[in-house]
Amino acid sequence: MSIRLKLMISGLALTLVAVALGGFAHVLNGRIASSAFLTYDETINAVRELNEAQTLLRQVVSSRTQAKRENVPVDRQAALIQLTSEFGEISQHLRLAAANATSTAAAEQTRRIDEWLNRLLKGRAALGSPELYQELSAIDQEMTGALTTLTAGGAQMRKRVEEETSSLTSRVQIGIAIAVLIGLGITVALLRSIVPPLRSAVDLASAIASGNLQTNVEHHGSGETGELLRTLDTMQKKIAADFGRIETFLAEQETNYSCQLSIQNARFDAALNNMTQGxxxxxxxxxxxxxxxxxxxxxxxxxxxxxxxxxxxxxxxxxxxxxxxxxxxxxxxxxxxxxxxxxxxxxxxxxxxxxxxxxxxxQAENRLAHMARHDVLTGLPNRLLYREYLEQVLGTIEDRQKIAVLSFDLDRFKAVNDTMGHPAGDELLLQVTQRIKSCIRRTDMLARIGGDEFAVIQRARRQPDVARQLAERLIAAFEDPFVIDRHEVSIGLSIGICGARGITHPDPSRAADLLSKNCDVALYQAKREGGNTSRFFEAELDEKVQERRRMELDLRNALHRGEFELFYQPFIDTSAGAIAGFEALLRWRHPQRGFVSPAEFVPIAEEVGLIDSIGAWVLETAATHAAGWPSDLKVAVNLSPLQFRKRTLVDDVAAALERAGLPPERLELEVTESLFLMDTPAVRSALEGFRALGIQISMDDFGTGYSSLSYLRRFPMDKIKIDQSFVRDLEDPGNLAIVRAVMGLSHALNMTVLAEGVETAEQLEMLRQEGCTAVQGYYFSPPRPVSELPTVLFEIAARLEETNAARGEMEARERA
Missing domain, CATH: 3.30.450 (Beta-Lactamase)
Known part of the structure; x- marks a missing residue:
């Protein structure tokens, strides 16, 4: 029998014992519980019924005694009817007590009391006599005796239950002892059938490991242990045979050694004469x-x-x-x-x-060494050589008084590269290099750091004046256009300047790091100011850059930490007097900064490439929330222009709607006018794809960016949102004229118009008079978290009712 089968049979036997023992205990527990319930129910019910009968009897005696004492005239016929009813009720309680009595004596005594009452009831002539009350008193005493008997019967029943419980417990203990003995017996039998063959297998394996290949093996059984012993025996014999063959092989090898040696000598001679070295x-x-x-x-x-x-x-x-x-x-x-x-x-x-x-x-190494430290295209020192030279000139604190570094980028170079091609970009870089060389001194080091980034290391006594003069020469030199393939190309130069005078770190490498970082900060500020200018490094600039970097790091983890949440601001259809939907507005609840404005973190998210993941989360969350709203409410979600670079944008939006269970016609996607600068087939295809799904497209903040009537004609739009800056000062005739023009244009193009930033009833009324019935603003509600939207619905309903009432009064006064 195999080990597996032995273990299975043993486990099954133990399981059956456990099941039998559990079933036995379950039956015993049921019997104990039944006895206990019977004792409790029957004793309590019998006592309660007998108490009720005794209480009614005493009330009858008490009422008749008091009437007789007060000489109250008695209608004998009425008294007889009442007494008959009372005796009947007492008799009913007595019969129930007899039925529930736990002892025969108590039941018999209760029935006798019942028969006694019936005899009194039949002897109606004596119902008003003094003997009646004496007999009733005797019955009362008899009931007291019956109660005592019932109580004693309950105690006897309790004793029987305890005796039965003790007996059943002893049986369970005996069953457990039997189960333990069975388990021990199975374990001993299992060990005796498995351990001896395994011991033999261990001894045989040890003998083989020590080199004894002549051990006799006794085969035990036909299961796995027997198979193991037979396998070890076979292995022992095979190893002994292999050793014999090895000895024979070694003898043959020794015979052939001299022949092989001559062959090896020939090979050595061939190798020696075919070496590339002498x-x-x-x-x-x-x-x-x-x-x-x-x-x-x-x-x-x-x-x-x-x-x-x-x-x-x-x-x-x-x-x-x-x-x-x-x-x-x-x-x-x-x-x-x-x-x-x-x-x-x-x-x-x-x-x-x-x-x-x-x-x-x-010679090749020398060429490679030169190439490793010089730019292939321009021949200028590259980043590596620039860094080595910078650390060299920063060797002492005294030398740093004369050192300044200018780091500059080419403005609009990427546009030239993209539109004219990389060969034209390379030609431009060569001409830029020559123009920069014409502005610097022979002692200045010019390096190409990478792409369109260059740097100059200056050594001069009059710093920072010399560096400032060089920056002015460079910017002036780039005022003239470059000629590439007979096309004039105009580019600018953004320059960041930093002197080494204030850098006191003794390590030249660390000092070079600080100097380069400060130049980058100054260059970043120059580019933020529009380019084609120079900026010296200031400590305040570094703090701003560091603050931005900290926000960027926090922003990269904000989505995973669940720090983003959506607020919703309703937009109203005043003609219908109802909410048309909600615009989803992203909020960042920073653990230290609190709420961070989207105007601060959205540009950073776009710059570092996080806008796709954040935008996908906003769309998914807004669609999920909106799916739980009433079916007549829409949700509006803003899309960044950079999200349109993703080729799967339309499919991603459709998938998000399907996961949320939101129909596409309940979604509005809002885009800004800056999207039109990316007038590419991909953008138009995405917008048309949204329209094909049934999603509405809205142009947000209309009138503040790159407004053009041709955009409205070329791009599929369903709604125009007038920017709040025009609505806020609606009393201004110029703003009012703009609103009227947008209204007329949208009606001509069959587009809906929504006015943002409505904060007063007066603004709402002026917009209504101009024909604008879709509005949004703090007059109705500020952006609120999703948990408060039910409250918002009630508040806006009240506000609309108030507005309509006020409008009705105004129209009534105008008619009067």
Whole structure:
């Protein structure tokens, strides 16, 4: 029987014992519980019914006694009817008490009391006599005795339950003891059937490991243990056979060794004469004994068996071959060749040397070394050489008083590269290099750091004046256009300048890091100011840049930390007097800064490439929220122009709507006018794809950016949102005229118009008079979290009712 089968049978047996023991305990527990419930229910019910009967009896006696004492006239017929009813109710309680009595004596005593009452009821002539009340008192005493009997019966029943419980507990303990004995028996039997064969297998394996391959094996059983022993026995025999074959093979190898040695010598000779290095060997007396073919090709075939001084080599070659302590070195011969020598002494005396002509390799290395530190296109020092030179000139604190670094980027270079192609961009860089060289001094170092970024290291006594003058010359030099392929190209220069005077760190490498960083900060500020200008580094600029970098780092983790949330601001259809939907507005709840304005973090997200993931989260979350709203409410979500660079944008939006269960016609996507600067087939295709899905497209902040009527004609738009800056000062005739013009234009193009920033009832009324019925602003509600939207619905309904009432009163006054 196999080990697996033994274990399965043992486990099954233990399981059956456990199940039987559990079932036995369950039955015993049921019997105990039934006995306990019976004792409790029957005793309590019988006592309660008998108490009720006794209480009614005493009330009858008390009421009749009091009437007789007060000489109240009694209608005998009425009294007889009432007494009959009361005796009937007492009799009913007595019968229930007899039915629930836990002892025969108590039941019999209760029935006797009931029969006694019935006899009194039948003897109606004595119902008003004094003997009646005496008998009723006797019945009362009899009921008291019955209660005592019932109580004693309950105690006896409780004792029987306790005795039965004790008996059943003893049976359970006996069952547990039997189960333990069965389990121990199964365990012992299992160990006796498995352990001895395994012990034999261990002994056999140990013998094989120690090299004893003649151990006799007794096979135990036919299961896994028997199979293991047979396998070990077979392995022992196979190893012994393999050892015999190995000994035979070694003997054959020894016979063939001499033949193989001659073959190896031939191979060695072939390898020696096909080496790319020349080789020569000298014995202990300094005589040349071996040269290979390559050595003869390099220096001619020398005479063998003579000392080095008599071989006939040139003086510089003899110098290379003499043992002078150097193991590996190179030397340039008088004929211009560079020879690398590797010399090694032999244990038996003498030495061997290999010589290789590395002239071409050294020339290539020199070229590579130059290329490693110079820009391939312009020939200027690259970032590596620039860094080495910068650390060199920053070696001492005194030298730093004269050092300034100018770092500059080419403005609009990317546009030239993209529109005219990379060859034109390379030609422009070459011309830029020549123009910059014409502005700097011979002692200034100009380097191309990468792409369109250059840097100049200056050493001059009058810093920072000399650096400022150079920046002015450079900017002035770039005022004239460049000519590329007969096309004039105008580009600018943004320059960041920093002097080394204030950098006191003693380590030149660390000082170079600080100086380069400060130049980058100044350059960043110059580009932020529009380019084609220069800026000196200031500590305040560094703080702003560091603050921006900290915000960028926090922004990269904000989505994973769940710091973003959506607020919703309703937009109203005043003609219908109802909410048309909500605009989803992104908020960042920073753990230290609190709420961060989207105007601060959205541009950073766009710049560092986070806008796609954040925009996808906004759309998914807004669609999920809106799916739980009433079906007549829409949700508006803003899209960044940079999101349109993603080719799968339309598919991503459709997938988000499907996951949320939101119909496409309930979604509005808002874009800004800056999207029109990306007038590409991809943008138009995306907008048309949204329209095909049934999604509405709104132009947000209309009138504040790159407004053009041609955009409205070329791009599919459903709604125009008038920027709040025009609505805020609606009393201004100019703003009112703009609103009227937008209204007329949108109606002509069959577009909806929504006015943003409505804050007063007066603004709302003026817009209504101009025909604008879609509005949004703080007059109705500020942006609120999703949890407050039910409250917003009630508040806006009240506000609309108030507005309509006020409008009705105004119209009534106008008609009057």
């Amino acid at each position: 080789l020569c060997m000298f014995d202990t007396a300094g005589r040349l004994v071996i040269v290979n073919r390559r050595f003869a090709q390099m220096f001619g075939m020398p005479q063998l068996g003579v000392p080095l001084a008599q071989v006939g080599f040139t003086a510089d070659l003899r110098l290379l071959l003499e043992p002078n302590g150097k193991q590996v070195f190179s030397h340039e011969l008088t004929d211009g060749r560079i020879i690398e020598v590797s010399r090694q002494e032999m244990e038996s005396g003498g030495w061997v040397a290999t010589l290789e002509d590395i002239t071409e390799r050294r």
